Amino acid sequence: MFAQKNKSSHCIFMALICLLALYVGQVNAVWYEAKGQAIIMKGDKHSARKAATEEALKQALLFAGASINSVQQLTNGLLESEDITISSTGEVNQVELVDEVWHSDYVTVTIRADIFPKEQICKASEYTKHVASSYFSVANREHLLDGQIADFPAAFTRHLATLMDTHGTYAKLSYIAPYTTYWSPSTLPANVRELAKVADAQFVLVGEITDLSVTREPPSRLAFWADEDATRYFAFDVAVYDGLNGGKLFQRTYQTQDTWPFDRFAELDEYSQSFWSTAYGKAIDKQVAKFIVDLEETTSCQPLTGRVLQANNTNVTVSLGRDNGVMPNDELYIYQTRQFTDGRGETYLQYNIYPGVFIVESAYSNSAQVRHKDANVIINIQENDFVIKK
Structure with missing residues (x-):
């Protein structure tokens, strides 16, 4: 069992x-x-x-x-x-x-x-990938007036993290920056890389809530005492980025609608379980479930990647640990990246792999100490270089 x-x-x-x-x-x-x-x-x-x-x-x-x-x-x-x-x-x-x-x-x-399982299940799916995000933005803040749910973007992002932690398998939303980011297309790749670096995360979510509108049907004149029927809509657009190079992995929109049982002047607690246990909250949960499946199908076979936290002549400390599934005697690879621009102005990312294999000596919750498998002296490895578990 x-x-x-x-x-x-x-x-x-x-x-x-x-x-x-x-x-x-x-x-x-x-x-x-x-x-x-x-x-x-x-x-x-x-x-x-x-x-x-x-x-x-x-x-x-x-x-x-x-x-x-x-x-x-x-x-x-x-x-x-x-x-x-x-x-x-x-x-x-x-x-x-x-x-x-x-x-x-x-x-x-x-x-x-x-x-019939996959003929070859990727080894990378054995490891937990950490994801970072800021609070989702909202396209139309006027939609937040019905129910007085001004904090809904933050509440939804935290609720998403809870569902990913409870029901996800490969990806965890381990870091939420406590602010809303309005991502500019020109600076988005750099901002994604910076957020991933701050959060020690491999992937970054960029999300926007595009619809929270409510439609209300007044009761008929023959049943003037009845409550009006209200329906609330929900849609969010989310993109998943590689925190290393800022590249987009996928982007999708999820949408739903359901009965809205509250008066337009009600003041709701969008963080409360009573809010999320409504039919409307459950409808949102189902869309989140679809997103979690899509996210894990996209990221589960991506190699587990972290950063070098500290390096000296004999030992290296990296940001991957037991929380990711890394254990003593696992083999890791370390590499550097740099950007260069060709004669036509096109920018490329170059990977420089440090020769040899590194062995995990000690694994802690969110870090590990590694040593080179063959050499006694480690040179040229620097803080913020990258480490990968294939």
Whole structure:
């Protein structure tokens, strides 16, 4: 039985995965059993069942190391079948419904999947990558007036970090600069590199909340005493950058909408659990879940990279440690970078690799001491050089 993630009866992220049998009937195939839960929104059991099934299958796939472009595509085909069983020539050979249990406001679905893991799972996925960000900006601050949620950008960024820490596998939002950055295209690569350096992070998130608008439908004249129906929208645009060279890895937009249960003059606490446990908060959480999957698919196989913190004639201290999964006797490589400009004015990044392999002698929570595998004397290595674990 594998360790279970933090459990909540109202959490769509929960999944319990059990290894049932190894190499049964097919070479290299493994059966996984997983449970997923989803809240029943507005009595829509079909959507809840679909969401719970999607979450269970996604967790089984990620745990097994399978790689698919879209779990959504697979589960849409899955749910077309009455007994929730599919066959495929891809990484998922078969998925079966084991059980579904309906509660008053949520459903639990158990599936069993026959999964072919990747032929070669990258070694880099064993290590935790640290991510940095500043508070997300907001495109239209007037959207913050309804509910008096002026601190929503900061609250959302912190909530994102919590969800990444709780439900992520490979990437953790370990540093949030306590301010909002308005990124200028001309200075963005340099600012990304600087934030990554300050935070000892490998990747940087640049995010903007593009929609927080509310639409309200007044009650009919025949039911003038009823409350108006309100819907709130949510959309955020996020780009992920390599903190070493400032290059963009991907950029996507996530959007949703749901019932907004609050009066326009209400003063809400956007940091509170009562806010995030609303239907609107849960709708945002589902978009964040999609982002976490996209982020980890993008970064999991990127080599683990850190910086040299201190160097002397015999030992080097680096910014990678046990928090990243680095342990004594691991092998690391150290290199320098420099920018140069060619005759046409084009700027390039040059990598100068220090010869040989470095061995981790002592690993601490966020640092490690390393020594050269063959040489007794270390020369030319400087603070802020880079270290990589392949």
